[in-house]
Structure formats: C-alpha cells, structure tokens
Amino acid sequence: SQTIHQWPATLVQPVGSPLSLECTVEGTSNPNLYWYRQAAGRGLQLLFYSVGIGQISSEVPQNLSASRPQDRQFILSSKKLLLSDSGFYLCAWTRGRGTGELFFGEGSRLTVL
Amino acid sequence: AQKITQTQPGMFVQEKEAVTLDCTYDTSDPSYGLFWYKQPSSGEMIFLIYQGSYDQQNATEGRYSLNFQKARKSANLVISASQLGDSAMYFCAMRELSNTDKLIFGTGTRLQVFP
Numbered sequence: 001s002q003t004i005h006q007w008p009a010t011l012v013q014p015v016g017s018p019l020s021l022e023c024t025v026e027g028t029s030n031p032n033l034y035w036y037r038q039a040a041g042r043g044l045q046l047l048f049y050s051v052g053i054g055q056i057s058s059e060v061p062q063n064l065s066a067s068r069p070q071d072r073q074f075i076l077s078s079k080k081l082l083l084s085d086s087g088f089y090l091c092a093w094t095r096g097r098g099t100g101e102l103f104f105g106e107g108s109r110l111t112v113l
Numbered sequence: 114a115q116k117i118t119q120t121q122p123g124m125f126v127q128e129k130e131a132v133t134l135d136c137t138y139d140t141s142d143p144s145y146g147l148f149w150y151k152q153p154s155s156g157e158m159i160f161l162i163y164q165g166s167y168d169q170q171n172a173t174e175g176r177y178s179l180n181f182q183k184a185r186k187s188a189n190l191v192i193s194a195s196q197l198g199d200s201a202m203y204f205c206a207m208r209e210l211s212n213t214d215k216l217i218f219g220t221g222t223r224l225q226v227f228p
Contacts, residue, residue, distance in 0.1 A: 043204060043220035088156060101148060102216055104158040
C-alpha cells in the first residue's frame with residue numbers, strides 16, 4: 001500500500017534561519033507531488049507541484065523553494081525564514097494524470113519567531 | 114484561470130439535519146475533477162468524495178453526496194443526517210486533467226453541528 005510521510009512534525013525557527021521540510025512517498029512510482037501551506041484558520045495555498053524528477057512548478061513567488069531529487073522525494077526549503085512563513089505545511093501526492101484523490105502527509109507545523 | 118470559491122466561512126446545523134456546503138469553480142479545461150475534503154481540528158485531511166467533469170450522475174459516498182451542476186459550475190456538498198463528529202473545516206478542490214496537474218483548494222467552510 002502507498003504511504004506518505006513528512007517531517008519534522010513541528011518546528012520552531014528564528015527569523016532568518018534556513019528551513020528544510022522533507023516528504024517521501026512509498027508504494028508507488030512517478031507520483032505528482034504537491035506542497036501546500038495553510039495559515040491559521042485559513043485555506044490551503046498551493047506553493048509548488050511536481051510531475052517528475054527535477055520538474056518544479058511554483059505557484060506563489062516567495063522566499064521558499066522546492067526540489068525533487070528523487071522520484072518519491074519532495075523537499076521544501078528556505079535560505080532565510082520570514083515571520084510570514086509560519087503555518088501548517090502539507091505535502092501530498094496523487095497518481096499522475098488521473099482522476100485519483102490527493103493523499104496528504106501528516107503535516108508540519110512551522111512557527112517562525 | 115483556475116479558481117475555486119467557497120462563500121460560506123461558517124455554517125451551523127443541528128444534529129440529524131442535512132446541510133449543504135457551497136462550492137463554485139471556474140476553469141477553461143473541459144476535463145477536470147472536483148473533490149471535497151474534511152479537516153478536523155487534528156489537522157489531517159480526509160478525502161470525502163470525488164466528481165469527474167464527464168460523470169453523468171452525482172457522486173455519493175454514504176452520507177455525503179455531491180450536487181454537481183455543470184452549467185452553473187457548482188459542486189455543492191450535501192451531508193445528510195449530520196453528526197457531532199461532522200464538525201470540522203470542509204474544503205472544495207479542483208484538479209485540471211487536460212492541461213496542468215494543478216490541484217487547488219477553496220478557502221473552506223467551518224461546519225459546526227450542535228445537539
């Protein structure tokens with residue numbers, strides 16, 4: 001069966017520090033991968049999505065970046081965090097070019113102080 | 114441009130009653146999928162129901178049904194016989210199938226079920 005994991009689950013970082021959130025999918029190949037951010041009490045904002053290794057589409061210009069070094073690995077990074085980067089980050093995957101649902105990771109709660 | 118709109122920030126419903134959560138969408142892609150997700154206070158995202166743009170019948174999953182009106186570009190979620198455990202945030206989402214593979218979400222509706 002397919003599983004998705006992201007870590008760390010909780011992170012408290014000072015302004016200006018770097019960030020790395022990692023997401024891996026098991027039990028499938030060539031998934032579409034997504035990073036979403038959810039501010040407190042708000043909806044999900046699509047940040048990045050990827051349909052293959054090294055293929056990253058950015059939806060919102062900001063100081064975050066994403067990489068997909070392997071088929072089932074998706075990494076969200078920042079060189080210098082801002083206060084506004086605080087939020088709940090969700091990684092998700094779906095089968096490529098199909099009608100399948102989106103499967104979500106457990107989420108990573110980031111607080112920037 | 115691809116867009117999802119949920120105009121109800123919050124809804125209240127009495128236990129055992131039915132409730133409709135509204136969702137409208139906009140896309141130029143003739144092939145798309147519509148989803149509803151539930152997010153309880155724990156933060157996890159729970160898939161509820163899916164409707165394809167070419168599906169002839171409205172999707173149903175247990176107490177959940179999707180009122181799909183293609184001409185009006187609406188995909189409302191109907192929850193029948195509400196339960197206290199239905200209290201959560203509900204998100205409508207759309208995935209374009211012909212062009213990009215973006216999957217975007219609406220801003221959500223907070224549903225509260227009271228006894």
